[in-house]
Amino acid sequence: MEQIGFEFDVQPRRLSKVSPARLATFDDCPRRYRLAYLERPTPQRTGPWAHSTLGAVVHNALRALFDLPVRKRTPQRAAALVTAQWKDAGFADAAQAAIYRERAQGWVSDYVESNDVEMDPVGLERWVSAPVNPETGEHANPTMIIEGRADRIDQRGRELVIVDYKTGKRAPDEHEARASQALAMYAVAAARTLRMPCHRVELHHLPSGTIAAAEHTPDSLRRQLVRAEETAGDVRNATDTLEAAGEQDAADSAFPPRPSRRCSWCDFRPSCPAGQQAAPASKSWDLLAP
Structure with missing residues (x-):
């Protein structure tokens, strides 16, 4: 997304809005960036991934914990919040989901036990x-x-x-x-x-x-910001090229695939022949910690 800035006696400057997620996506694979942020309607994606479900549950439980009064931020309440936030999406079956639900309960309760959660x-x-x-x-x-x-x-x-x-x-x-x-x-x-x-x-x-x-x-x-600006410039140039041409060939040229082993678990694998050829498909629970 672009924003126009105005200043007296200065030519208007386009300011790119950039987020870590967008920059990382483009660095990993320009085609994935196009499929995720530019293509409309959004192309077909995979189903949910168990490791993403697990991460979201833990994040949401900890957020809910810090929303509580200090006296209620106990290990037991933290574990209960995992149960309240839990989803089985992406797991092999209910038995596997139950194993990781119990692990997540232990993680957050241990976290509360070992860290200062009173602030x-x-x-x-x-x-x-x-x-x-x-x-x-x-x-x-x-x-x-x-x-x-x-x-x-x-x-x-x-x-x-x-x-x-x-x-x-x-x-x-x-x-x-x-x-x-x-x-x-x-x-x-x-x-x-x-x-x-x-x-x-x-x-x-x-x-x-x-x-x-x-x-x-x-x-x-500053070095991190310079790197971010360089990637943002590449994104802007690729987007301008695509908008000027408006053709599929231009899309593939401006946002080429970057095949790697990550293609095994890319969300857009169903919509990317290059990714399908680069690596075998992962199961939705393969990235869980053992």
Whole structure:
């Protein structure tokens, strides 16, 4: 989506609105980006994935937990919230779903037992947005608008902290937290939206109970924004090419497939012959942590 900005004595500038999800989708596979965000009606997709269902349940349970008064944020209530939020979508059968429901209950109850849940976050599933210019700083004319929804934003002392929940197979480390473009974008946007410094980002891995944290510097945040702007420029050029041509050949050229093993579990596999040829189809529960 494009937005027109106006300033006196300055040519109108198109500001691209970019989110971590859109940028990551384009980086992974331009064709998937087109199918997800540009094609209308949206092409055929796969059914639900069990690992996505599991992640959504845990996220929703923790959000509901922090909406409760502090005295009610107990391990038992956390486990009950998993039950209340639970869905079986994507699991092999009811028996497998029951196994992972019990695991998720243990994850969130252990999380409440091991972490401080008495503070009230300043944001839960909070949408943050900010105009930025990666090259010349906060007060320069913006070149794009970054936006997205952060799982949780804490205030610790006089600074904000971005918290992102993970339920995947592998526990993340400090490098992954520092390298996450999404967390960096949330940190910048949260600082501008809430008008407080934000440099610390954390990945909370529920299955292992570990927390991977990183402290950003102004330079490391700027590098992530520069990378985001480069991808945003590629998206804009591809979109302009498609709009100018309006033909299927142009769509395939501007948004080519990028086949990889990820094609096995791509949502748009049913609508992408290149993905079908690149890798065998995964079962909807194959990405669950063992």
